Amino acid sequence: MxxxxxxxxxxxxxxxxxxxxTLPTARMLEEMTRAPLGDDVYGEDPTARELEELAASLLGMEDACFMPSGTMGNLAAILAHCPRGTKALAGAESDIYVYEAGGASYCGGVIVEPVANAADGTMALADIEAAFPEDPEDPQFALPALLCVENPQNRCGGRVLPLEYLAGVQALARARKVAVHLDGARIFNAALALDVPVRVIAGYADSVQFCLSKGLSAPVGSMVVGSADFIRSVRRIRKMLGGGMRQAGVLAAAGLVALREMTAxxxxxxxxxxxxxxxxxxxxxxxxxxxxxxxxxxxxxxxxxxxxxxxxxxxxxxxxxxxxxxxxxxxxxxxxxxxxxxxxxxxxxxxxxxxxxxxxxxx
Structure with missing residues (x-):
């Protein structure tokens, strides 16, 4: 041939x-060859830092961490939120529960407990409540420390969770004193479907993971965003998991193009x-x-x-x-x-x- x-x-x-x-665009490939570089493990790669600042700004969060993959991003977020022996609640059809190789339990001693998803991707608030022990002082029971939601919900047909539902999840989590992590691998698709800025969706969570390498066409990478203290923990966990990258700006440059040009x-x-x-x-x-x-x-x-x-x-x-x-x-x-x-x-x-x-x- x-x-x-x-x-x-x-x-x-x-x-x-x-x-x-998706394949990287010509503009991405061009920017990758000319990106200013440093050692990102030392916090000295200017292009990686620029990407993190842009991601945090877009989602209305204090800081962000550039991750090699969405799986590592979700795992680092769960480990940062959850002490060993606690539970992270996630949809039975969620990528965190189905596709991420049991990493939270293997690496962090965290139980990922599935909660049934409805056809529209939601988890009934009553079902989430049922995952909390009636007596949190009873030492027999593992305690939830995190509630994970996915938006859009991949295995439920790419369905988008309504804002009022996210508000209900956030209220439940606050009442129960647990954090909310949003697996927003395709959060920009959700924002488009809901016709809201992406920061509106992110505002219902304490942390968010989103992918640069799906519809946004970057070759590699995901972002985790959250508070400054949370991201400090995530950076340490990223290093522990082997995700610290040196001249990460080569990849971050494509991520910058993804966020500036591909969401539209x-x-x-x-x-x-x-x-x-x-x-x-x-x-x-x-x-x-x-x-x-x-x-x-x-x-x-x-x-x-x-x-x-x-x-x-x-x-x-x-x-x-x-x-x-x-x-x-x-x-x-x-x-x-x-x-x-x-x-x-x-x-x-x-x-x-x-x-x-x-x-x-x-x-």
């Missing part, structure tokens, strides 16, 4: 598995997600969940092929999909997926499901 053929083949692929497949284009991803959802809903045997951000969750149920076969055939035609929880397919739109890409994906899906259309019209 020639280089031209390889480029053409790559361009024909419609990558819908995740918005983590997330509306394109939401529009292409709605375009995909509307097209899928018109196909036979496809059930589509409500779409609020850049994620489309759907099921395929036809008599002539299984969902696994549907995914396999989509892959063979250059449209990449994967199942994500409870037998559903997730398609995530991002900067690498154009309207033309969505239309191509829908054309592929239409051809795959054409036998179902014939069957559905038979008397």
């Amino acid at each position: 020639t280089s031209t053929e390889r480029a053409s083949s790559a361009a024909a692929v419609v990558e819908l598995r995740s918005d983590t497949f 284009r997330l509306g394109d991803d939401h529009r292409t997600a709605r375009r995909l959802a509307e097209g899928l809903a018109a196909l036979p045997g496809v059930e589509v969940e409500p779409v609020e951000t850049n994620m489309v969750f759907f099921r395929v149920d036809t008599p002539h092929l299984t969902q696994a076969e549907f995914i396999e055939r989509s892959w063979s035609e250059g449209v990449r999909l994967a199942e994500l929880g409870r037998g559903r397919i997730r398609a995530a739109t991002h900067a690498g997926v154009s309207e033309a890409g969505i239309d191509r994906a829908l054309s592929v899906f239409r051809d795959i499901l054409a036998p179902a259309a014939v069957l559905s019209t038979r008397p």
Whole structure:
């Protein structure tokens, strides 16, 4: 295969598995080569510090810490909030509980206790209350020290938690004297869906983690934001976990471009997600969940092929999909997926499901 053929083949692929497949922009790559650098473990990388100051300002917090990944960011936040032997409450469908390898218990002796998520991503306040022991003085029970929420809620269809719900969670946490940590990996998508500045959402939490490397297209990195004292603890934990980076400004430079230039284009991803959802809903045997951000969750149920076969055939035609929880397919739109890409994906899906259309019209 020639280089031209390889480029053409790559361009024909419609990558819908995740918005983590975004690639850094030309501006990011340029800024990475010219960023002023220092040793960030010594606190002397000016570009990393600039990124941290910008992140803290955008979210209305005192300080921020640049992390290698969202998993490490959430883990450092949990360990900073929770003494050993305490509990962190998190949604049963949350990334913290499902996808982050039990790090809080392994590294910090913290129990992550799951609380049921409703279809809209919320956890019933009564269920959260039930996780607190009736008698906190009874030494038999581990005590909650942290309440974790996720917004948008990935495995619940990318659903966005309403502000009034976040206010209720915050009030409960304050009454119970526990902190609130927001896993806001895609918090800028949530802010867009709610039509509020991102700091409004962050204001309902004591700490927030958000990703630079999903829809914002940076190659690496996440931010943890919170109070100055909290971030001092997070920095120490980051070092303990092996996350202290030296000339981190090479990566932070891309993060600065992400926050300054890429948040404004997330509306394109939401529009292409709605375009995909509307097209899928018109196909036979496809059930589509409500779409609020850049994620489309759907099921395929036809008599002539299984969902696994549907995914396999989509892959063979250059449209990449994967199942994500409870037998559903997730398609995530991002900067690498154009309207033309969505239309191509829908054309592929239409051809795959054409036998179902014939069957559905038979008397």
